[in-house]
Amino acid sequence: MTPILATDRLSRSFGGLRAVNEVTFSLAPGARQALIGPNGAGKTTFVNILTGVIAPSFGSIRLAGEDITRLSRHQRVRRGMVRTFQVNQLFPDLTPLESVLLAIFERDGKAANLRRPAWREEAAAEEAAAILARLKLADVMDLPTAEIAYGKRRQLEIAVALACRPKLLLLDEPAAGVPDGERQDIMAAIAALPRDVAVLLIEHDMDLVFRFAERIAVLVGGTLLVEDVPERVAADPRVREAYLGESLDGRAA
Amino acid sequence: MLTILFDGVAYGMLLFVLACGLAVTLGLMNFVNLAHGAFAMGGGYLTVVLMNRLGVPFLLCLPAAFLLTAAVGVVLERTLYVRLYGKTHLDQVLFTIGLVFMAIAAIDYFMGAQQQLITLPAFLRGQLEILGGSIGIYRLFIIAICGALVVVLQLGLSRTRFGSRLRAAVDQPDVARGLGIDVNRLFAATFALGSGLAGLGGALGVDVLGLDPTFPLKFMIYFLVVVTVGGTTSLIGPFVASLVLGLGDVAGKYFVPEFGAFMIYTMMVAILIVRPQGLFARGSR
Amino acid sequence: MTRVETGAPPAAAPASAAALLRERARWSLFDLLFWAAALAAFFVFPLRLPLLTEIAILGLFALSIDLLLGYAGIVSLGHAAFFGAGAYAAGILAQHGWGEPISGLAAAGLVAAALGFATSFLVLRGSDLTRLMVTLGVAMMVLEAANKAAWLTGGADGLNGVVMDPVFGVFEFDLFGHTAYWYALAVLFLCFLAIRRIVNAPFGLVLRGIQGNALRMSAVGAPVNRHLVAVYTLAAGFAGIAGGLLAQTTQFVSLDVLNFQRSAEGLLVLIIGGSGVLYGGLVGAVAFKLMQEWLSNITTQYWQFWLGAALVLLVLFARGGLLGLARRFLRRRPARSERGGAA
Ligand SMILES: Nc1ncnc2c1ncn2[C@@H]1O[C@H](COP(=O)(O)OP(=O)(O)OP(=O)(O)O)[C@@H](O)[C@H]1O
Ligand SMILES: [Mg+2]
Numbered sequence: 001m002t003p004i005l006a007t008d009r010l011s012r013s014f015g016g017l018r019a020v021n022e023v024t025f026s027l028a029p030g031a032r033q034a035l036i037g038p039n040g041a042g043k044t045t046f047v048n049i050l051t052g053v054i055a056p057s058f059g060s061i062r063l064a065g066e067d068i069t070r071l072s073r074h075q076r077v078r079r080g081m082v083r084t085f086q087v088n089q090l091f092p093d094l095t096p097l098e099s100v101l102l103a104i105f106e107r108d109g110k111a112a113n114l115r116r117p118a119w120r121e122e123a124a125a126e127e128a129a130a131i132l133a134r135l136k137l138a139d140v141m142d143l144p145t146a147e148i149a150y151g152k153r154r155q156l157e158i159a160v161a162l163a164c165r166p167k168l169l170l171l172d173e174p175a176a177g178v179p180d181g182e183r184q185d186i187m188a189a190i191a192a193l194p195r196d197v198a199v200l201l202i203e204h205d206m207d208l209v210f211r212f213a214e215r216i217a218v219l220v221g222g223t224l225l226v227e228d229v230p231e232r233v234a235a236d237p238r239v240r241e242a243y244l245g246e247s248l249d250g251r252a253a
Numbered sequence: 254m255l256t257i258l259f260d261g262v263a264y265g266m267l268l269f270v271l272a273c274g275l276a277v278t279l280g281l282m283n284f285v286n287l288a289h290g291a292f293a294m295g296g297g298y299l300t301v302v303l304m305n306r307l308g309v310p311f312l313l314c315l316p317a318a319f320l321l322t323a324a325v326g327v328v329l330e331r332t333l334y335v336r337l338y339g340k341t342h343l344d345q346v347l348f349t350i351g352l353v354f355m356a357i358a359a360i361d362y363f364m365g366a367q368q369q370l371i372t373l374p375a376f377l378r379g380q381l382e383i384l385g386g387s388i389g390i391y392r393l394f395i396i397a398i399c400g401a402l403v404v405v406l407q408l409g410l411s412r413t414r415f416g417s418r419l420r421a422a423v424d425q426p427d428v429a430r431g432l433g434i435d436v437n438r439l440f441a442a443t444f445a446l447g448s449g450l451a452g453l454g455g456a457l458g459v460d461v462l463g464l465d466p467t468f469p470l471k472f473m474i475y476f477l478v479v480v481t482v483g484g485t486t487s488l489i490g491p492f493v494a495s496l497v498l499g500l501g502d503v504a505g506k507y508f509v510p511e512f513g514a515f516m517i518y519t520m521m522v523a524i525l526i527v528r529p530q531g532l533f534a535r536g537s538r
Numbered sequence: 539m540t541r542v543e544t545g546a547p548p549a550a551a552p553a554s555a556a557a558l559l560r561e562r563a564r565w566s567l568f569d570l571l572f573w574a575a576a577l578a579a580f581f582v583f584p585l586r587l588p589l590l591t592e593i594a595i596l597g598l599f600a601l602s603i604d605l606l607l608g609y610a611g612i613v614s615l616g617h618a619a620f621f622g623a624g625a626y627a628a629g630i631l632a633q634h635g636w637g638e639p640i641s642g643l644a645a646a647g648l649v650a651a652a653l654g655f656a657t658s659f660l661v662l663r664g665s666d667l668t669r670l671m672v673t674l675g676v677a678m679m680v681l682e683a684a685n686k687a688a689w690l691t692g693g694a695d696g697l698n699g700v701v702m703d704p705v706f707g708v709f710e711f712d713l714f715g716h717t718a719y720w721y722a723l724a725v726l727f728l729c730f731l732a733i734r735r736i737v738n739a740p741f742g743l744v745l746r747g748i749q750g751n752a753l754r755m756s757a758v759g760a761p762v763n764r765h766l767v768a769v770y771t772l773a774a775g776f777a778g779i780a781g782g783l784l785a786q787t788t789q790f791v792s793l794d795v796l797n798f799q800r801s802a803e804g805l806l807v808l809i810i811g812g813s814g815v816l817y818g819g820l821v822g823a824v825a826f827k828l829m830q831e832w833l834s835n836i837t838t839q840y841w842q843f844w845l846g847a848a849l850v851l852l853v854l855f856a857r858g859g860l861l862g863l864a865r866r867f868l869r870r871r872p873a874r875s876e877r878g879g880a881a
Contacts, residue, residue, distance in 0.1 A: 077757065090751065114735070117738045119562075126555060160758060347805060477671035521671065525668070
């Protein structure tokens with residue numbers, strides 16, 4: 001089966017720093033994979049390259065067999081690769097409802113419509129409301145995003161991504177800084193994704209990682225160290241060494 | 254040919270002195286100061302008043318223009334500009350456009366709308382014949398002064414403590430703050446220097462660029478081109494951009510007078526198409 | 539932290555998502571009052587019709603800037619380029635014997651939109667600063683071109699000999715400006731309706747999304763550049779219609795339709811009223827012209843000084859403009875509801 005995502009020696013340096021170094025990596029459709037690594041390992045940079053936010057210095061990316069290395073950001077999204085951001089990237093003046101609706105309009109090719117009032121798109125509005133309800137955002141869906149609580153905004157990050165109907169979802173520390181209760185909501189929403197959506201989860205909380213992931217990749221200093229099932233990754237001495245001092249289960253947030 | 258080259262270089266260097274303060278304000282505090290030209294105009298009018306009304310010799314007017322505009326710069330920076338640092342570019346733009354309009358109207362009120370003239374001292378007038386071309390002595394003077402300034406600025410920036418702090422602050426303001434560098438004071442000093450240089454440029458430029466109340470608007474586009482094309486990460490970028498602009502503008506007006514005024518716009522568009530991030534952008538971001 | 543909205547009675551709750559959206563897009567009492575006042579002005583100030591016409595034109599110009607700046611967040615220093623292009627297009631057509639106003643106005647809009655489309659590709663590039671430079675540069679280039687092409691534009695002397703046919707072949711442009719006012723007001727209203735429709739359509743959401751976070755827009759699959767080209771072209775077209783109106787109602791065009799002051803004035807008007815709000819430009823135009831009238835009774839010559847001072851003060855103290863101030867006082871309805879519909 002063609003992997004949903006395959007990178008070939010993907011690299012990016014900043015000045016002398018090799019933030020991502022010859023990463024060759026693939027994901028099967030429907031995968032539940034985690035990407036872990038110490039701070040500054042290059043995880044976010046990797047996602048940025050995949051999604052076209054920054055260009056690779058070298059290497060190529062295939063999405064479902066198609067070379068997308070040179071495609072623009074929105075074209076990658078149209079082909080099913082959607083991400084969330086480690087640091088919230090939301091629309092502060094839009095309400096959650098509007099934010100999700102916007103993603104739906106873009107997905108359905110209705111965004112360039114100048115004439116039909118947005119409220120007439122009832123199916124889209126209902127879908128948006130359903131997505132928001134799934135992430136427990138129903139009660140704040142009509143407030144400006146800037147005014148809702150941080151944990152809720154983290155959830156909105158995911159809601160907006162889900163609205164794009166991904167085939168491959170890249171989640172960059174979705175639960176970072178979120179209080180425990182809401183953390184469970186977020187993980188539940190991720191676990192409830194349809195099985196044909198491949199998920200790559202970047203996360204520092206090893207509890208979450210081991211509960212969620214069927215496979216784990218470890219990135220250290222820009223280089224892919226191992227990629228294997230959780231038990232073997234946990235047992236790997238190189239991984240333990242990379243996390244030097246930090247125990248693999250549970251880094252204080 | 255030589256004449257054009259010389260005029261172009263002199264013009265370009267003058268532009269650099271006028272615009273480099275803007276580059277630094279922009280780089281340091283990410284502040285868009287469209288009123289930068291008003292400081293230059295201030296220096297110009299100061300020179301006119303000092304020379305024509307008070308009979309101060311031209312060479313004395315230059316440092317006076319520098320110091321007084323720098324002083325005005327500091328006062329405005331501490332009282333007004335400082336309120337705008339955290340705000341959006343739009344706010345900064347609107348605010349500084351407002352200042353420009355006020356400056357224009359004020360100058361118009363006190364000095365009238367006409368072009369201002371000064372009489373250069375005798376030793377700066379006339380032409381030199383070199384290699385079959387004739388070169389204005391005043392242009393040479395401008396090149397010498399501005400050239401010296403460029404060297405001093407570059408050395409100051411690369412060799413002194415002030416310079417290294419400034420560079421640190423431009424590159425990474427937060428880190429600089431963390432290191433205990435007083436970015437605000439640094440900025441006030443830099444702002445003063447930048448306004449002073451603009452004032453000096455304005456004084457030097459009275460005879461070359463012309464001076465009337467619309468000066469800040471007329472040259473706004475030049476300043477913007479210098480900083481966008483040259484970037485704000487070093488002085489070399491704006492310097493090269495100024496020279497290119499100066500040469501292009503002079504050559505354009507000489508060779509294709511009909512088209513001359515379009516020269517800088519054409520260059521601007523061409524550069525933008527070829528190098529959207531400016532001539533000297535470091536990599537892509 | 540979360541603001542609890544107590545104002546709107548929860549009678550109809552829980553509202554459906556579509557109903558929530560619709561609530562924003564409703565016509566309100568303010569709409570009715572505003573346009574009724576515009577109609578009434580004709581009867582109340584019969585001697586000030588030229589001024590009222592100017593207000594309508596300025597309001598349309600500011601409204602077109604609002605689409606660009608208030609909704610999409612693009613700062614332009616050169617919107618006068620499109621105003622002027624429209625003015626010259628309409629003026630030159632009429633001068634050459636095509637005096638039919640409505641088609642002339644359409645031509646003005648199209649010419650300006652074409653110019654906007656052509657230059658939009660430059661505006662896409664780079665940062666705010668680059669945009670400032672490009673928009674200013676393009677406007678100055680157009681001004682210089684109009685100045686040089688004196689055979690077509692009349693250059694510094696202005697475009698004379700603009701003669702308009704009656705509107706619909708019936709209503710002559712009269713000396714008192716009766717027809718001019720009705721005509722300008724009708725055009726303003728139609729353009730307002732069109733822009734209102736645009737901002738209430740999915741595209742309006744797109745524009746606010748781009749202003750809010752262009753990075754996220756691209757991450758939800760939005761072709762941001764294509765959207766920007768579209769809004770730039772649209773805003774240019776509406777500015778062109780405003781310019782065309784000026785040419786047709788004053789039957790004269792001079793180079794200052796293109797100058798920097800015009801662009802800055804448009805910005806100022808919008809900021810006075812409040813940007814990102816449909817009525818910002820219109821309320822701003824009323825306030826601006828009244829202030830100009832009042833000040834020019836005191837000092838005609840140094841008007842520019844007060845214009846500058848107004849900008850400085852607004853930025854420092856009243857960034858939301860008049861409508862922003864009004865909204866702060868009238869916090870009865872949810873503050874956001876003014877976005878699409880009322881005010
Ligand atoms: N735009 C950039 N310019 C220069 N250096 C960068 C840039 N982006 C990232 N880096 C550097 O690249 C390295 C990898 O950063 P990255 O953000 O990808 O790490 P990460 O694995 O996501 O870390 P964390 O777990 O803290 O989020 C870091 O050393 C960082 O400083
Ligand atoms: Mg990261």
